[in-house]
Amino acid sequence: METTQRTIVKTISWQSLGIIVMSIIGYLHTGSLTTALSLAGSTVLISSVSYIFHEKLWQRISWGKTVQH
Template sequence: METKTRSVVKAVLWNLLGLAVMALVGLIMTGSIAVGGAMALINAALGLSMYFIYERVWDGIEWGRDA
């Protein structure tokens, strides 16, 4: 079983990577650093929340685990 702290650290690191990628995609698509950055921040906030919830739900599911 995973601790809540480990889930949070994993989620934060994953979202930092996603933030960088989304900022780059937003910049390429819009040509604006401000718009690309705003898109990335909104995506990161939503993604972090959803990923943490997703991880906690799966932590409670026993299916597919070895004893």
């Protein structure tokens, strides 16, 4: 079982990468760094909360897990 603290750190790591990628894509599509950063920033909270719930849900599902001795 993974700790909540580990899940939160993974969320921050994942979202950091996401902000960079979303900013680049936003800039390429709009030509505006301000718009790109606004677009990327607006998704952080929703995506972070969704990721934490997704991880916690999958921790409860035993399918695909192996037993460690």
